[in-house]
Amino acid sequence: MVDIATRVWNHKWKIDPIVRSLIDTDFYKLLMCQSVFHNKPDARVTFSLINRSSEIRLADLIDEGELREHLDHIRSLSLTRGESTWLRGNTFYGKRQMFRSDFMEWFEGVRLPAYHLEKRDGQYELTFEGSWPEVMLWEIPALTVLMELRGRAVLDRMERFEIQVLYARAMTKLWEKLERLRALPDLRIADFGTRRRHSFLWQDWCVQAMIEGLGESFVGTSNCLIAMRREVEAIGTNAHELPMVYAALADTDEDLAQAPYQVLADWQEEHDGNLRIILPDTYGTEGFLERAPDWLAGWTGIRIDSGDPATGAETAIAWWKSRGEDPRKKLVIFSDGLDEDKILELHKQFSGRVRPSFGWGTLLTNDFRGLVPDDGLAPFSLVCKAVKANGRPTVKLSDNPNKSMGPPEEVERYKRVFRVGAQTPMEVVV
């Protein structure tokens, strides 16, 4: 029997919204948002979409009117009562009331600020300007809308069974990865794939498949909405955005050199346990660790997000040893361009020496490589970054020069201040 009311209701939607909730975002955005809300509420920041895969001409693929409809829809969203209850009442990493009342009251009233959209050379220039805690909330929805609209443009040209077989192939592909991973003892793996997912429904499928396929080895998802609905742990800590904006706000080279540590000092005041994860690579991992204050060595772990991951982990192990810490007790979260081969390799190399953990992103939630002609659904490297703070450009160096950002003269200044020498370029797949 057809549920006539449902069918009629569904036809009333003007669009099929890609983002339907303010918490369809990464958990760490909310953690960072709270930190920013307390520490830098008045900073004016600009976020900007950057398509590193310039051969994908997004403005030719995606209709501007449709994109605006989705962005406008996101601006109409506000936190629902149930979402607020979940954020206020849930246990995150075993701790209740991670989000304080003042932040929650603000967050309940927030709407996403205006966007600025233009076409240029087959690409969209999409920027968001405003107070940091508000504007930062655009990053994930902007990315997911563009990723999914690009997918829809390709799917629009396909027939019904062709589409069904496409998803059948994608499901099989993921399941075969899970079958390989489930064999690993003591695996800890989380979904970090929100930003460049194929679609919301697909990410939700991936999470459910991991719940069944990996059992205890699946530790949670970075996506708050999916974590809430599927009753799994929301996962995440902090990102490059914090040191990048803190650094841009620094008035002198001395302040600049201290900025990344100031971020973590502020963070330490709010968080303990599993949230005390160092992200060391914004301005070069080696120098960051060398000059780090001793209290940082006592943190729970580290996240390796650029450069050769094994090298990064070895650097961290040597650093902990030099500071009198036992690396075997430390969490090492690998989160850069992972796929199951890399996970298997890193797990083998570091299991027992540290507590390895994996934040599996794009190749979990968007491995549609090879599934349609001309590889039209292969993931690509789209980011949405803080590019300015209080009028000054931001800079990111990372451990891979192909991931660096910022005006050349500023990049040079940062390299000098942070004493970064030669770096090995590595291909950025996603």
Next chain:
Amino acid sequence: MVDIATRVWNHKWKIDPIVRSLIDTDFYKLLMCQSVFHNKPDARVTFSLINRSSEIRLADLIDEGELREHLDHIRSLSLTRGESTWLRGNTFYGKRQMFRSDFMEWFEGVRLPAYHLEKRDGQYELTFEGSWPEVMLWEIPALTVLMELRGRAVLDRMERFEIQVLYARAMTKLWEKLERLRALPDLRIADFGTRRRHSFLWQDWCVQAMIEGLGESFVGTSNCLIAMRREVEAIGTNAHELPMVYAALADTDEDLAQAPYQVLADWQEEHDGNLRIILPDTYGTEGFLERAPDWLAGWTGIRIDSGDPATGAETAIAWWKSRGEDPRKKLVIFSDGLDEDKILELHKQFSGRVRPSFGWGTLLTNDFRGLVPDDGLAPFSLVCKAVKANGRPTVKLSDNPNKSMGPPEEVERYKRVFRVGAQTPMEVVV
């Protein structure tokens, strides 16, 4: 929104019936049924289930109570008004009113006769005795119930996503076959996979996938219910059952030798065009053609259902030439153990020399080989055959001694009467 009424209604079913319609059967059963109804209505025939794959212990896998419930449900079915309308009003092979009024009136009132079920040595002995036109209707539902219950027994032990990925794999597997086949020019291919299908829903999916994936090359399905619902041609002609029973009813060796031709003489009175398809292998193709009356050479084509298919087709080509017929105008329907490799090979070999056509069966609708551990869903060789007629055993020789049936002394007599010499045994996969 949940449709509450539908959900409550669904919970009222005592079983999830595998066969829900009397026309969920092969079209040729109905054509043959009409022929039998007119020519041999009083013959008493016994059908019996035969599991050639004795290593599959069906009685251990399938609960007897459940099997009985499904068989009882089938006995409760009768032709619906819409089914009757479709059979009466449809065009089959371009001809209307293929089913005569006297047959349709009888068919509208028919219920399937009693069955006899016993367990022996891990297998079910399932037999049906009664008047030929009634009892013959059991063949297909009996097979589909046992095939699907065996599948359900395996699926019962699987988790939700495991099941979804299983079907994803099966869909991908079929689609890849269709992608290879769609490249062939002038392909004619039909679904002949009802009897040993994985399940009804899966066969229905396969047919829909072929409609989209093969376009004009897909000529129809043998399944009447699916043909009706999906608005495609119902396909089929006649089967070994006719010559086997006619032969068993023959009182003398002379009558026996004539029985296969008598079947086709009766058939010719009722049918023309695409329904005039010779099935020559019941008692050996070579002898059958050699001694065939000239009028048979004028028929539309031949179906090759055992032995080496290329040899069978070459034999037919030589025979047509010897009788002054042009083989290029003749339909050659290959229907034995086909898969896409064999189809590609035979199409290449015979395209242009005859009009090749393919009745794709078990490896279309049940290729679950390699998809679960221990290959628990691989198809197997289950048949349901007329084993007795008016108290006498039936015999089938076919062009493959591994497919022969009947008491040894009768097999010897038939070999003598039909002058069948040495035959090449071939593995029976399905």
